[in-house]
Amino acid sequence: MRLKNFLNAILAAALLALPTIGAAQTILTVSTPEQSATYTLEELLALPQTTVVTTNDYVDTATTFQGPRLRAVLEPLNIGPDASLKMVALNDFSSNVPSVDAFDYDVILAVLREGEPMSVRDKGPIWVIYPMDDHAELRDDSFNGRLVWQLKTIAIE
Secondary structure, three states: OOHHHHHHHHHHHHHHHHHOOOOOOOEEEEEOOEEEEEEHHHHHHHHOOOEEEEEOOOEEEEEEEEEEEHHHHHHHOOOOOOOEEEEEEOOOOEEEEEOHHHHOOOOEOOOEEEEOOOOHHOOOOOOOOOOOHOHHHHHHHHHHHHHHEHHHHHEEE
């Protein structure tokens, strides 16, 4: 009898989930005091993509990351290089990042690692990636805190 109840509970949960299967979920919100924009994975992938091959303190070897440039989600909201960005991860870790980084370097919102979407377990679905191997100054420890993984929101401070 317990097995039957257990199976019925699983079936009920699966049926309740059906309306959301296939629905695109928002994975990123970018906001200013006046406006905001949301993005699904599909919408981020539809933006022009940049590939960055780099190492950092969290990967052992040069790794290929792909995603839109950070400035591609800032510019539509008129966020310029003089802003301060509060980047918040799924676990509520946050880092204040000067937006000038997005305009001086090809900082990307990586959604693919080695050509595959990143799971939450693998620092996804979005990982802020700097092209550290392309610019010696980015290898400074101060930039490690800006490599926010599991990014969920970017807010103007």
